[in-house]
Amino acid sequence: MESRCENCIIRQFNSLRAMSKEELKKVSDSKTTKTVKKGESLFEEGDKLNGVYCVRNGVSKLSKLSANGKDQIVKLATKGEVLGQRSVISQESTNLSAIAVDDMEVCFIPKESINNTLQKNPNFTLEVLRHMAHDLKEADDVIVNISQKTVKQRMAEAFLYLKNNFGEDEDGFLALTLSREDISNVVGTATESAIRIISEFKKKGLIHTSGKKIGIKDERKLLEMVEGF
């Protein structure tokens, strides 16, 4: 397994590609690689982060606990994404927890390397900025979705999102398998409601399931449902 950042392909997908050779070398020297088992956390809401995590493998859910004890999943981050950036940049504690949904492999990069480059390399800063602008746009879309769409529509949207972002396995099931509870936390609904809608979608032939696994059967109809037909 390649362990020098300079040669890491993952880097092509995130802002680290805007780093100079020397900067990358420094990052490479200061970074540590970690394995995180399914269910373990990278960091928890309220933690002060001493660096960022670059995801090499696996998927992490970024979530926030609400007063009534339910988690809301704000984002699912996979290969290539950098976690904790916002917290490091604004020098505040994180507002989100990052928990592994899969077994993960991540690189921890101490904040000094990041902050140094942010101050010296405008290209890097601009690249980070572009990513954050994109994330913000997505967050706005989520806000509008949650407040204007029904739970059914959001469920349909969630399945399409999972297909588009994580793909399908050989058997036509969504490659990323989430528990019913996680699905309900992405959609922002009660777990029972999520399960009920899964049953309904199954009856209607929109999806098929096998244990936890869910496969999309009628993408067109799901899309129509999202649009409100």
Added chain:
Amino acid sequence: MESRCENCIIRQFNSLRAMSKEELKKVSDSKTTKTVKKGESLFEEGDKLNGVYCVRNGVSKLSKLSANGKDQIVKLATKGEVLGQRSVISQESTNLSAIAVDDMEVCFIPKESINNTLQKNPNFTLEVLRHMAHDLKEADDVIVNISQKTVKQRMAEAFLYLKNNFGEDEDGFLALTLSREDISNVVGTATESAIRIISEFKKKGLIHTSGKKIGIKDERKLLEMVEGF
């Protein structure tokens, strides 16, 4: 009215303060000042922006239209805030409309001045980045709020937000007066529901009203309501 950016106090509240004297001079020479009447728009969802708007006075609502024809207000921007930045940075059309809630005075700064500085002045870029990181954190909070809190809780929260961010007038009413419809669009609910909850809060002595104007009477109880007691 001062019209040179170099001497504009508003600048202290936004990322423009990280610009050098020369950069500011250029911005000042290329900018134009506009007056926007209540109800008029600065830009509309889908527009390609040729620059950013620096708010000198008044308040603008940033909103997005949903499929069912209802607007969702994502942010209320006031004095000192820079609008359209995200769109200019990511070189995409805006996903939001900006409409004046008050009569406004804004400066339009062509994107060239911004992009130039972004490429040359890392301090400026970093400052913009910090602001965006903050906005993103706020957006995440909104997501969690909307999906986990009841309409009543979100209404209570909206009133507290309006007080904290826009203050009160001499008579103890919220300084920013929104229509019932706008309030419902901030909270993400039907206008009738918003009105109903206003009536209820009034009966319970949490707020008082006079026409459109709303005043906070029992902040403590509103806070408790937000927290879920």
Added chain:
DNA sequence: TTAAAAATATGATATTTATCAGTAATTTAT
């Protein structure tokens, strides 16, 4: 491998919220 625990599933019911219908009050334009 088997008992315990956790996750999934479904029904019954309660609660929340939206929608529709209509009136009253306020604002706008003439």
Added chain:
DNA sequence: ATAAATTACTGATAAATATCATATTTTTAA
């Protein structure tokens, strides 16, 4: 100043969603 248009408000009802209870299946750990 007055009519028209918009906005605010209220009630009745429908629809969506959450909650509680409980059964079944799957996973975990001894």
